[in-house]
Amino acid sequence: MQVHYISFSAHADSAQTSAFLEELNPPNIILVHGEANEMGRLKQKLMTQFADRNTKILTPKNCQSVEMYFNSQKMAKTIGKLAEKTPEVGETVSGLLVKKGFTYQIMAPEDLHVFSQLTTTNVTQRITIPYSGAFNVISHRLKQIYE
Template sequence: MMASPSGLHSGLSRQLFDKWCSDKKNACVIPGYVVEGTLAKTIINEPNEVTLMNGFTAPLNMQVHYISFSAHADSYQTSSFLEELMPPNIILVHGEANEMGRLKQKLTTQFADHNTKIFSPKNCQSVDTYFSSEKMAKNIGKLAEKTPEVGETVGGMRG
């Protein structure tokens, strides 16, 4: 799950968080600035439990990662970030329609050889994406210095 910037206090991200926070197989990535008093700010400190939207508490077993990522990245920064990730699907949201159209066209050209699907939905428009069941992770930095043995746990990704 990737939390919306500065919040995780309502909406689909919050609903998914409430369902997934107790399972250690899950993770939440919080990009960018977080506002005091929000759930996102609370979970960065990895408390043992959290208060759900229904008022009950639940254990916080999921991993929490905070990354510095500006919600106001320009076209070059966004395309460079996506080039590093090489995602199968890109969904462009939170931008002025003409600029989003230009960015979508640029990314369509940039990712033409990679079979990447790029969506630019209107507000409240749903998007269906499909993923392969194959799981893969790309390590960079210190985690990439040593190839892990089969079955070895790789750790150290903290914000």
């Protein structure tokens, strides 16, 4: 989430605030400063002004929490080798999901260095388990059998 803060110098009246908000057309308006009755009037005016839009207008009391929900779809663009063939409906596309800023891209691992500054690597791991006892006895007995 990004929070944009704009500081007003001096005071803005109802008309100035309405014009400013009309220009911004924000999805949420939270009125937090002013006398309660005046904020109530401004809220009613803004509700009428933004009635044809899905704008939420809140006037919380001091220290009252405000919750806002944002519904947004995330979209990823397929690039590189994965974009050479259009997948059939229901077909699975497998690749690396890379986020850069606010964009998402899906690419084949071998295309990672072409479309980003990222690289891949392989990690090989060997597990060693210390064990003593039966192996020494068995190998000693096998040695006796074959001698």
